[in-house]
Amino acid sequence: MRRWRGACNIGEEIRPHSAADEREEPMLELTHSHNECTGNWRLVGTSERRRIRCDRCGLDHDATPENRLAAIDENYAGIYLRRLAAEGAAQLSNNE
Numbered sequence: 001m002r003r004w005r006g007a008c009n010i011g012e013e014i015r016p017h018s019a020a021d022e023r024e025e026p027m028l029e030l031t032h033s034h035n036e037c038t039g040n041w042r043l044v045g046t047s048e049r050r051r052i053r054c055d056r057c058g059l060d061h062d063a064t065p066e067n068r069l070a071a072i073d074e075n076y077a078g079i080y081l082r083r084l085a086a087e088g089a090a091q092l093s094n095n096e
Contacts, residue, residue, distance in 0.1 A: 028070040033057040040078060041071035 030041065032054055039056025043063060050063035052071045061067050 028066045030070050033059045
């Protein structure tokens with residue numbers, strides 16, 4: 001459901017309400033050992049010592065709820081980028 005955001009003034013931007021509007025802190029970003037890493041985040045460890053680890057560079061973070069959500073977001077973004085790259089490669093090979 002969308003909520004009204006803003007007054008009805010001419011020239012003022014009208015935008016739909018989003019969950020990001022209610023965030024008090026900036027979105028958390030997990031770091032890899034190097035910027036070019038394309039690994040996926042995996043949840044590892046026992047229930048007392050859960051960690052989120054990159055399957056490519058091996059860097060890990062505590063499995064806090066915030067870190068888990070950031071890992072899910074990054075993994076989904078990686079899936080979409082790989083799909084787009086595969087579609088682009090298929091189109092390029094069809095054009096040759």
